[in-house]
Amino acid sequence: MLRLSTFLKDLGSIRKTLLFVTVLFMLGIVAGWYSTGVLEQIINNQMEGIRDISKSLSDSSSPMWSFFVFIFFNNSIKAVVMIFLGLFVGILPILFLLVNGMVLGYLVHSSLEQGNSLFDLVVKGLLPHGIIEIPAIIIACAFGLQMGLMVIASLGGSGKEGLKGRWRELFRKALTASVWIVILLFVAAIIESTVTYSLMKG
Template sequence: MNANNARAFAKDLATMKWYIAVCVALFAASAAFGASSGWLDAYLAKQIEPLRGLVERLEAMDNSQVWFFLFIFVNNFLKSLLAVFLGALFGLFPLYFVISNGLIIGYVVSSAGAAGADVGSLIVRGLLPHGLLEVTAILIAASYGLKYGLLILAELVYAFRGRGSASALKAFHGTLGRLVVFLFFALLLAAFIESTITYMLVRG
């Protein structure tokens, strides 16, 4: 992303502030709920169980950190793209994406604390190094998906009233290329940090 595209992307984000605020609030509320709502424990445990099995298989492979890097990047990048483009379905998938991620992170931190782990150390060493960039990128992707869904909905309403123009939707489509470039590089860097710095910090 060159300087001109970076400036254009910054302007795009300025128009997204309310959508980003909604996604941040939902994520924070979901994380708090996941950490404190015991009746969801069984459901959330089932959601992360396949991931634990995959992590064990990756750890057993040669060059495990490389495989961790590739898995983390591809998984996060593809899911972020889905959050954007499936947002066209009235914004439902990005909302699910934000809430489910918040619930799982809250549950994981809470479970680690209940098992006797130092929660502060877990957050500082196991989440913050990569999480600031990764979560930011995920929430931005979800905010775009949410806006996409609302634009589609508004366009359908306008078309029903005979006043559809699709100009806002076309303008939004023009921002997606810059978003995809940002997500690619942000999540690539986050995956590198998670598979190197976070990996070493957690394993001590």
């Protein structure tokens, strides 16, 4: 049940939802890039919190270890929680994905406006860990949305005779996804707290 081949097969079964949430994430990036007014203030608040946490971790006795522990548990808990919060008709995973996309878009745009190197930001600061972390978060939100769609289908009485079996299969997929998402985020946290940290400090 928890084999990688099973996880990959499950991803294939929700490919339309994966495509949809990927587009949502990209729209979030665009919204963050062009953010103004209230939207900009919300993102600034998010960024301020991130900066405070980063400073606190950097000042610790073992910064790399502190970053790893925080990044891994923060991302893993949020990702798995988003899968099951999808039971609230999928709204929270969608909002979570949009906000994360907005923060990323705003971060890149504001960094460029301050004259920072796009190469350093993307290749050194985002790509090493982001190539694993971002897809893992997108996958988590896709399964969360699947949960929401199943709730809607259940409320509407769609396919009522096979509903119990469909729910059992969806929870099995969610469990498998949770395990592999945590594994992916574990690898991403190692990279972010070592490779990304060293590149950005250097």
